[in-house]
Amino acid sequence: MSAVAATFFRSRWVNAPEGVEEIDPAQLAPxxxxxxxxxxxxxxxxxxVAVLACDSDAVDSALLLTRNAAAxxxxxVCRDECDxxxxxxxxxxxxxxxxxxxxxxxxxxxxxxxxxxxxxxxEPRAVAVAETGTIGVPLPVGQVEAGVAAAAARLDxxxxxxxxxxxxxxxxxxKLCTVRAGGVTVxxxxxxxxxxxxDLATMLCIVQTDAAVPDASQTLRDAVAGSFExxxxxxxxxxxxxxxxxxxxxxGRPLPDGxxxxxxxxxxxxxxxxxxxxxxxxxxxxxxAATAExxxxxxxxxxxxxxxxxxxxxxxxxxxxxxxxxxMALAGTQLPExxxxxxxxxxxxxxxxxxxxxxxxxxxxxxxxxxxxDLTAEYVRINSEYRT
Amino acid sequence: MSAVAATFFRSRWVNAPEGVEEIDPAQLAPxxxxxxxxxxxxxxxxxxVAVLACDSDAVDSALLLTRNAAAxxxxxVCRDECDxxxxxxxxxxxxxxxxxxxxxxxxxxxxxxxxxxxxxxxEPRAVAVAETGTIGVPLPVGQVEAGVAAAAARLDxxxxxxxxxxxxxxxxxxKLCTVRAGGVTVxxxxxxxxxxxxDLATMLCIVQTDAAVPDASQTLRDAVAGSFExxxxxxxxxxxxxxxxxxxxxxGRPLPDGxxxxxxxxxxxxxxxxxxxxxxxxxxxxxxAATAExxxxxxxxxxxxxxxxxxxxxxxxxxxxxxxxxxMALAGTQLPExxxxxxxxxxxxxxxxxxxxxxxxxxxxxxxxxxxxDLTAEYVRINSEYRT
Numbered sequence: 001m002s003a004v005a006a007t008f009f010r011s012r013w014v015n016a017p018e019g020v021e022e023i024d025p026a027q028l029a030p031x032x033x034x035x036x037x038x039x040x041x042x043x044x045x046x047x048x049v050a051v052l053a054c055d056s057d058a059v060d061s062a063l064l065l066t067r068n069a070a071a072x073x074x075x076x077v078c079r080d081e082c083d084x085x086x087x088x089x090x091x092x093x094x095x096x097x098x099x100x101x102x103x104x105x106x107x108x109x110x111x112x113x114x115x116x117x118x119x120x121x122x123e124p125r126a127v128a129v130a131e132t133g134t135i136g137v138p139l140p141v142g143q144v145e146a147g148v149a150a151a152a153a154r155l156d157x158x159x160x161x162x163x164x165x166x167x168x169x170x171x172x173x174x175k176l177c178t179v180r181a182g183g184v185t186v187x188x189x190x191x192x193x194x195x196x197x198x199d200l201a202t203m204l205c206i207v208q209t210d211a212a213v214p215d216a217s218q219t220l221r222d223a224v225a226g227s228f229e230x231x232x233x234x235x236x237x238x239x240x241x242x243x244x245x246x247x248x249x250x251x252g253r254p255l256p257d258g259x260x261x262x263x264x265x266x267x268x269x270x271x272x273x274x275x276x277x278x279x280x281x282x283x284x285x286x287x288x289a290a291t292a293e294x295x296x297x298x299x300x301x302x303x304x305x306x307x308x309x310x311x312x313x314x315x316x317x318x319x320x321x322x323x324x325x326x327x328m329a330l331a332g333t334q335l336p337e338x339x340x341x342x343x344x345x346x347x348x349x350x351x352x353x354x355x356x357x358x359x360x361x362x363x364x365x366x367x368x369x370x371x372x373x374d375l376t377a378e379y380v381r382i383n384s385e386y387r388t
Numbered sequence: 389m390s391a392v393a394a395t396f397f398r399s400r401w402v403n404a405p406e407g408v409e410e411i412d413p414a415q416l417a418p419x420x421x422x423x424x425x426x427x428x429x430x431x432x433x434x435x436x437v438a439v440l441a442c443d444s445d446a447v448d449s450a451l452l453l454t455r456n457a458a459a460x461x462x463x464x465v466c467r468d469e470c471d472x473x474x475x476x477x478x479x480x481x482x483x484x485x486x487x488x489x490x491x492x493x494x495x496x497x498x499x500x501x502x503x504x505x506x507x508x509x510x511e512p513r514a515v516a517v518a519e520t521g522t523i524g525v526p527l528p529v530g531q532v533e534a535g536v537a538a539a540a541a542r543l544d545x546x547x548x549x550x551x552x553x554x555x556x557x558x559x560x561x562x563k564l565c566t567v568r569a570g571g572v573t574v575x576x577x578x579x580x581x582x583x584x585x586x587d588l589a590t591m592l593c594i595v596q597t598d599a600a601v602p603d604a605s606q607t608l609r610d611a612v613a614g615s616f617e618x619x620x621x622x623x624x625x626x627x628x629x630x631x632x633x634x635x636x637x638x639x640g641r642p643l644p645d646g647x648x649x650x651x652x653x654x655x656x657x658x659x660x661x662x663x664x665x666x667x668x669x670x671x672x673x674x675x676x677a678a679t680a681e682x683x684x685x686x687x688x689x690x691x692x693x694x695x696x697x698x699x700x701x702x703x704x705x706x707x708x709x710x711x712x713x714x715x716m717a718l719a720g721t722q723l724p725e726x727x728x729x730x731x732x733x734x735x736x737x738x739x740x741x742x743x744x745x746x747x748x749x750x751x752x753x754x755x756x757x758x759x760x761x762d763l764t765a766e767y768v769r770i771n772s773e774y775r776t
Contacts, residue, residue, distance in 0.1 A: 067719040067720050068712065068715040068716055068719055069714070069715040069716075069717075069718035069719055069720070069721050069722070069723040070711045070712060070714060070715025070718075070723065070725075070726045071715065099708070099711075099712075100708060100711050100725065100726060100727050100728070101727070102725055102727050103725075105725075134708075135708030135709075135711065135712065136707065136708045136711075136727070136728060234694045234695065235694070236693060236694070236695060236712065236713070236716065237712075237715070237716040237719060238712070239711075239712050239715060305624060306622045306623070306624070306694070306763075306767070306771065307622065307624060307771055310767075310768055310771035310772040311771070311772065313768065313772045314771070314772025314773050316772065319524065320487070320488060320522075320523030320524045321523075323458045323487075323488050323523065323524075323627075324456065324458060324487075324523065324624065324625075324626070324627050325624070326457070326458060327456040327457040327458025327459065327625070327627060328456055328457075328624065328625040329457075330457035330458075331455040331456055331457055331625060332455050332457070333457050334457070335457040335458065337458075337488065337490055337491075337493075338458045338488060339488050339489075339490050339524070340488070340524060375694075375768055375771075375772075376768060376772075377765035377768045377769065379694070379698075379768075380698055380701065380763055380764060380765045380767075380768060381765065383694070383695055383698035383699070383702070383763075384698040384699065384701045384702025384704065384763075385702050
């Protein structure tokens with residue numbers, strides 16, 4: 001069992017439904033197979049092209065894509081040229097984001113997708129494409145096409161770990177899990193060591209299940225709202241972020257309530273804990289805001305404050321920085337004086353790797369939580385020196 | 389002449405009006421005097437209480453205060469209990485922000501102001517109060533009142549440098565200048581090594597002139613919009629930010645066009661260059677946005693991106709990070725592909741201490757510029773370790 005799998009129920013923050021059994025995370029949900037190879041995009045020779053496919057064409061799917069206005073070519077291809085509700089397969093490369101690469105980049109992403117469709121003998125519009133890596137570098141598309149063919153020739157029901165490894169960039173560890181509950185199986189693989197790390201960019205998450213998920217789009221949206229949309233490393237939105245859910249329905253049962261969100265939240269927390277240079281994870285919970293939206297705005301400003309993130313790193317229970325950030329988020333509104341009595345920040349100063357912080361406003365019933373990593377000298381080093 | 393004064397026309401970015409003569413920055417504009425003492429707020433015994441007063445009661449003034457909803461006690465006192473258009477004097481302490489200090493903090497700020505009014509024999513409502521330093525620590529008000537009395541007893545027309553030194557917190561150098569143009573004199577003193585550095589917080593700027601400025605409020609607002617509102621160190625809004633303009637009109641002439649903004653911009657650039665841990669200053673200019681507001685939003689997201697700030701530090705001409713941040717700022721809008729042809733980022737990689745970056749959109753005529761500091765390991769060290 002991988003280190004990631006072992007942490008699945010470590011955090012007290014994860015509210016997984018009862019009766020969830022974790023199994024070998026390399027094992028994909030029934031009906032799915034994956035393969036990965038190295039095609040030479042990564043200088044170190046690590047695997048960098050991967051294909052994951054569903055055996056059946058009776059698949060419900062949903063695809064969430066970054067809203068970044070400078071979206072990468074593969075995101076544009078998925079947006080314009082995929083049947084987002086009937087995705088049979090996904091093809092991914094790591095090492096080249098194929099972002100800011102113009103019309104040629106778009107053609108290259110299409111070619112990569114079409115290569116996968118040919119090898120798998122499925123409709124091109126049933127194949128999603130994702131890429132992650134350096135921005136602004138032309139894709140060596142012939143090399144990638146050869147890699148796609150080789151990866152498609154090695155599909156394996158135990159290919160989850162190989163797939164998760166092949167989509168890594170600056171990640172320190174692969175991020176994946178497979179769980180069973182209520183007669184269904186869910187497997188998922190993610191990558192990301194930041195909301196964005198140009199030029200080694202992006203958060204990707206690919207989820208498979210044999211549950212029946214007729215409303216896949218709304219189901220995925222809700223689960224992401226409670227997981228990947230609750231985290232921040234550096235507040236940066238990627239050009240390439242992609243989340244894909246595929247459900248065969250072969251188990252003849254629905255997803256248990258909360259299972260998908262619990263799986264995605266665990267992977268999201270793995271992304272935060274593996275944030276560039278990160279040594280600690282914080283959780284800020286804001287309650288008593290005027291609305292849920294206001295609570296989220298306040299929580300995000302706190303979670304993205306470099307001063308709060310530095311205090312998390314320095315184990316400094318510096319409640320004044322929470323108050324200052326909250327006041328900034330609520331600029332222009334009339335607030336009663338915010339003093340130490342409305343903030344719980346002691347855990348900032350604890351020895352634990354996780355710190356829970358709370359802010360209680362008295363404006364209404366709005367509440368929100370955000371998980372975030374600390375700001376470290378290592379983050380600065382990674383992002384100012386990695387090219388040299 | 390101080391190092392600060394010597395840099396007044398160094399930057400090619402400062403568009404000072406012609407015919408401006410810089411004089412000894414310790415010299416205040418005619419009709420103003422200042423004094424400073426150490427009252428013991430700073431552990432090292434540096435000066436920490438200062439008073440600056442206008443000899444005449446025929447003064448026009450304007451006062452801009454932070455919009456932070458957790459505004460400090462002195463900001464609330466200025467907001468509620470000052471004749472903001474007729475400020476005769478200002479009293480400042482450095483070392484204690486008197487923020488998040490509750491009702492007692494408000495009473496202490498009033499007491500500090502009243503002490504200055506007594507010593508100067510002016511109406512309490514004609515005295516502004518500003519404080520900067522640690523958040524959430526009760527003000528030792530008796531000590532400060534004694535300091536106010538001692539400072540008020542040493543008012544001197546050459547007190548500008550002493551005043552600028554007494555309002556410093558984490559600043560590496562005092563920030564001040566005095567200029568003559570068009571028959572008037574403007575002197576100004578500022579402090580700040582970040583938009584906010586809790587617990588050593590705040591940007592303060594105090595400006596004196598013998599020009600006639602009948603519309604002081606609008607004049608100050610316009611000049612600040614072109615200077616202090618064009619900078620960012622860490623994107624954080626302080627609980628204590630205050631800008632004060634006092635104009636006696638004794639010279640019988642108006643302010644030359646652009647003079648006040650040039651003075652404030654120079655001090656603003658000094659604040660950025662002295663940002664916590666900063667080693668370089670960047671300027672991002674966005675043109676071709678749909679509106680000026682959109683241009684400013686895009687410029688701010690770029691200037692506050694930790695990835696762009698780290699690239700500025702690492703001398704990495706990483707144009708992909710400019711594109712990614714712009715795409716994030718414009719999330720949800722339809723953009724043509726942003727490629728290297730719309731970005732000038734070469735100076736990120738130069739040896740110079742200043743780097744000019746440009747982004748050309750093709751959406752309209754909106755333009756904006758923001759100056760920003762780099763993100764360094766030293767910033768992280770200062771903000772995660774200074775309490776230990």
